[in-house]
Amino acid sequence: MASEWDRVAERLVAERGDALVRYAYLLCGDRDEAADLVQDALVRTFGRPRRSLELPRAEAYVRRAVLNLVIDRARRRDTWRRVRHLAVEPERPVAAAEAVDERIDLAERLRALSPRQSACLVLRYYEDLPVAEIARVLGIAQGSVKRYLSDGLRALSSSMITAEPAVGTGGGDVQP
Structure with a gap:
């Protein structure tokens, strides 16, 4: 015979399961991850019995557990991004000549921008100044400043995309 606790869990999944997955999707942006988040939240919520938990309160517990899981996962991803370089070797070492070429290309592209755009980009990403200080x-x-940064980054990224060499499928590089 199912306990009151089990009935609340079954009813929550049957009646509000789709709404919980939609809620999780809004938080994470991925359907599969949203379903996993709801599953994990249900396990956390119903893993140990609580006294007289009714459906609205159970749903609130699950929603809070989903939110906490999203925050925890984001923190773990951020931590991994900060220390990943310590644990994982780069796929290939960058040759010194190649790094110099990239810096020269970037400098030329910066000079092609308007003076305000390049000044904002240099102050923000080289001097590491906040927007208020740049202003x-x-x-x-x-x-x-925000507009110059946005426009400048867009111009730089589009010029870098168009400058990428095309690679052919016949074993060699295609000449432009």
């Missing part, structure tokens, strides 16, 4: 240094509004 103060350049004497412009913070919104303008």
Whole structure:
């Protein structure tokens, strides 16, 4: 015979399971991960019995568990990004000449931008200044700095994409 606890769990999954998965999807953006999050949250919530837990309160527990799991996973990913280079070797070492070529290319692309865009990019990503400080240094509004950063990054990324060499399928590089 199923206990009251089991009946609440079964009813929650039957009646609110889809809504819980949609909630998790809004938090993580991936359907499979959302289903996993809900499953993990259900295990956490119903892994040990609680007294007189009714459906609305059980759903609140599961939603809170989903949110906590999303936050925990994001923290773990951020931590891994910070220390990954210590544990994983790069796929291939970058030759010194290649690194110099990349810096020269980047410098040329920066000079092709408007003066304000390049100034904002250099101050933000080379000097590591926050937007407010860049605005103060350049004497412009913070919104303008954000716009120059956005436009400059878009221009740099599009120029880098178009400059990538095309690779042929016949074993050699295709000449432009």
